[in-house]
Amino acid sequence: MKFEPTDRQIRSFVLRKGKMTTGQKKAVEELMPIYAFDPDQTIDFEKLYGNNNPVWLDIGFGNGESIIHAAQQHPEINFLGIEVHLPGVGHLLMVIKELGLTNVRIIRNDAVDMLNLFIADESLAAIHVYFPDPWHKKRHHKRRIMNQEFLDLIQTKLQTGGRLHYASDWHPYALEVQELLAANTWLKNQESNNGFASRPEWRPVTKFERRGQKLEHGSYDLIMTKK
């Protein structure tokens, strides 16, 4: 599977080598051709999943916990996960096979590039961005995925009534995003007073969230719909 990032300068990730377990390596070799794909034209979701169910996109799924949870709870939904970190992709591939999930597909690439290049406008019922790297240092803030340019892209890709769900354990980032989302009047916060939401049933507590909880970080969900 080729992975050739385009020449965009500032990215929301730094590609770490990351150790792969034997199981993850085997999964990448054997299951990537089955459950993952490498788009070279606009993705035809009906062809990809064999049905026209709604598609929920998970950006930067880590080891795939949130997709695994939601895909079991919602067989009537198609899940697309985009992640660059290969061990995480390997982990999700293993679990898809183990559980026999038929409604999950993966792209191993930069989600921003994939949205720009291969995802049709108004084709997504939901976009989930869970615990995106907070890039704590001020000089790294420009790497945060949640910015106005990204929201402009999301606006074109979400269906009307579609959902943008962001979650973070980093309060300063969550506050910044809360303000950013409120300024985007095409979005409606599901909570009154532009507030944070409780964790909904489709989002499990992930490894990153548990780590944050140990550090007493808290969790902040923002659930918006496209008007």
Ligand SMILES: C[S@@+](CC[C@H](N)C(=O)[O-])C[C@H]1O[C@@H](n2cnc3c(N)ncnc32)[C@H](O)[C@@H]1O
């Ligand atoms: C802190 S982790 C969170 C993982 C997961 N969402 C969770 O809640 O457990 C952020 C993940 O986003 C991925 N990532 C960051 N920017 C990305 C991008 N532009 N495209 C795809 N994956 C990205 C990173 O590789 C990393 O695995």
